[in-house]
Amino acid sequence: MSGDHILETQDLTREFKGFVAVNKVNLRVRRGTIHALIGPNGAGKTTCFNLLTKFLQPTSGRIFFEGQDITREAPAQVARRGVIRSFQISAxxxxxxxxxxxxxxxxxxxxxxxxxxxxxxxxxxxxxxxxxxxxxxxxxxxxxxxxxxxxxxxxxxxxxxxxxxxxxPRLMLLDEPTQGLGIEDVDRIRQLIKKVAADRTVLMVEHNMSVVSSIADTITVLQRGAVLAEGPYAQVSANPAVVEAYMGSANVELQGAH
Structure with missing residues (x-):
């Protein structure tokens, strides 16, 4: 595992009675960056978060944090290491x-x-x-x-x-931080995430492409539980497979986000 990466998964997989929700995901989150996990509804983003924070155990695969294998650790152990999560619903x-x-x-x-x-x-x-x-x-x-x-x-x-x-937190996981917010509040939270990420690493699940395009250093796109594409916004948004995956989605507009 590279010292540049605070978090890494190897073939991370979770099945539910034959349904593969997360399928051999290899995720590498670079230290000191904002990394966004995006995808259409049902792509496996929240399940992936639940695996990383140990609310779910993987069916197979491994999770490393700061070079240590945390695959079988309990949620409290992972939190003590500095992997701290916020949820979709304000808590x-x-x-x-x-x-x-x-x-x-x-x-x-x-x-x-x-x-x-x-x-x-x-x-x-x-x-x-x-x-x-x-x-x-x-x-x-x-x-x-x-x-x-x-x-x-x-x-x-x-x-x-x-x-x-x-x-x-050494790694801050934000689950849909702008969900349900008006335009003014979205901009406030966007600026806040950018501010708090100045001296820590942020991994976020986010639907709002305007937010993702303006603050994320790296974007991983999931589709049907597997990684479809990864890279900076300009590269990912121009990927024909990503555009096709999002076609018809009311939640996300890949083009024209600033």
Whole structure:
């Protein structure tokens, strides 16, 4: 495995009762880049993410992170290595404040491995400075005392990125980070991903080709669970097989994205 690559899969395969959802995928994610995983609906993108974060075990194949074979490790072990994932559906504690949401994510690193919601306010206050730094990073500092339920959907996604950053990821996996967002929020999240990727590696599943074309260094296209094409956006978007795979898809427009 090359030292340039933080994550690598070898013939990664997952079958469900005879249906091959992920088929011998060889993925190499270069350290310090934004790598996008795209494909039509049902291409196997989310299943691939579930395999990488060990929510699913592969039927066959291997996964390496930082040169170590993590194929049979549990999700918690993989997370401790620094592979941290966000989900398609915003996952925040709605009735905690924005600041408190980030403090929960910070607890493991600073206060030990068990999440103790009953800790005294004074104990948790030691996390406030770092929590506010993270909120500044995602431009949510002015909402620190607001219950998370009152945030707009786009800002909830920003909060989720802040809580993901609190886990100090070495590899950040973002699952459809702009799904369901309006144009203004999409641009905010696009800029945020670019900002947080300045000193870490990001692997993202994303339908929005405008986002992918503007920030991804490398794009891997999946179709029917297998790699159809890989490369920079200009190369992938001009590939006749990729254009054909997307023809008729209402979700994606390969041409004309900026």
């Amino acid at each position: 925040v504690f709605p009735h905690l404040t924005v600041l408190e949401n980030v403090r929960v994510a910070l607890q493991r690193k600073y206060l030990g491995p068990s999440f103790q919601f009953w800790r005294s306010e004074r104990t948790l206050n030691v996390l406030n400075e770092r929590a506010m730094e993270l909120l500044h990073a995602v431009d949510l500092q002015r909402y620190a005392d607001l219950p998370a339920v009152e945030l707009s959907y786009g800002r909830k996604r920003s909060l989720e990125i802040a809580t993901t950053l609190a886990m100090e």
